[in-house]
Amino acid sequence: MKNIKYDVIVLGSGALGLTVAIGSVLSGKKVLLVEKNKSGGECTWNGCIPSKAFISLVNKNYSGDVLERVREIQEEVYLNENPEKLEKMGIVFLKGKGFFVSENQIQVGEDVYEGKKIIIATGTSPSTPKIPGLDTIKYLNNENFFKMKKIPRSITFIGGGVISLELAFPLKKLGVEVTILEVSPTLFSREDEEIGVYYEEKLKKEGIKLYLGVGALKLESSPMGVKISSEEKNLMIESEEIFLSTGRVPNIEDLKLENAKIKYDRNGIIVDKYLRTTSPNVLSGGDVVGPYRFSHMAGYHGEVIVRNLLFPLIKKSVDYTSVPWTVFSNPEFSRTGLTKKETKEKYSEYTIYKLDKSENDRSLSTSEEYFNLEIIVDKNERILGASCIGDRSGEIISTIQFLKSKKIPLYKFADSIQAYPTYGVSLRNLAKKSYINHLTKYLKFFKKN
């Protein structure tokens, strides 16, 4: 049994683990990175990369084997984060499952490693709901979908969240009969109502069957594959495959957290605003902590952790006032900040600027099917929230997110020249409305005084 000492031990090599390990080694720390699977985590192997590659290949009418190409793309990404690359940077990479022996010791296999700081970056796994019959059938989830040999003829998604809304459209385009069953009465239940309504109509238009408010289900194997029934809704569907997409569970079960006095609940590891756990030298973040389970948030947590390891006396706390995200559906949906409903609850004075396809030359010139951008500002024209449905909404929200996070009033964007006909010009046109409002308020103020 070895006992080797490190400055930083990182458990898990997803977006968080890689950010912390690379950031720490670059700042001169001795780093051990422990990973039970291949480095890269959920994003590279079962999440962002394969799903976005799949969507893009189908949209570009890729003529070869789409799933095979997805796996090639994963290997291309892996070249930037494989153990050889990490070891070249000076990180010690250890393949194995780690667990806590004490507050500063991790065991992997027979060996125990001591760390001045230990970072839990173990992410989440797909949850397995208690559905009668589930144990008698084969099912898909994000872990085995991209490893399939061939695309099935029909697929039923149980759960109408982001994963289903991203994969349903490309599957339909490939000729698959797609059904989505969702327990809530609406899609995008945390968004303003019209967002869910838009996607309900869009699914219908594309021939994707959607059943909302479908709770209790029963599953049985059938000659076609699986029979899914809901007595309550008098519903019976048969499809070749089912895809479970009913949420995520934190990967904490095997970590023996009690050995390090680390508290957790059903959502994951409990941390303070500096991402410290209840054990003084153990920090955590990313999906195993939440609340925002995105790669960019795991990366952000990683940056906060590295900074606080380097400058412990001037610690940075996490700030969730400006969190953007994109659902890569068809079309994309993106958001940053407050919804209209949340704004109404918190602010008495605000303005909503809207831009649809008819006023957007980029959308018109590219025959974009639908475009809708809404930006909410406070009385000083500072952005409170924005949502966008459109082909490239993620890129548009990126600019809005910059203005929002830097607290730059929307009208300032009117002052920058943008190339025509990009979305930049469309956003600038909206910013001009904000400029006029700002000017009007300014002139009124001077008239009064």
Ligand SMILES: Cc1cc2nc3c(=O)[nH]c(=O)nc-3n(C[C@H](O)[C@H](O)[C@H](O)COP(=O)(O)OP(=O)(O)OC[C@H]3O[C@@H](n4cnc5c(N)ncnc54)[C@H](O)[C@@H]3O)c2cc1C
């Ligand atoms: C289908 C899908 C699509 C997604 N698309 C997007 C997207 O487009 N954009 C976006 O921002 N986010 C997306 N996400 C979310 C994104 O994948 C996660 O937010 C991100 O991977 C979280 O990073 P993490 O480092 O916290 O955890 P993970 O990436 O889950 O990494 C955890 C790592 O820890 C390892 N591990 C676990 N336990 C142990 C142990 N005991 N010892 C050693 N190693 C261990 C695991 O093997 C894993 O490699 C998607 C997720 C899914 C499922």
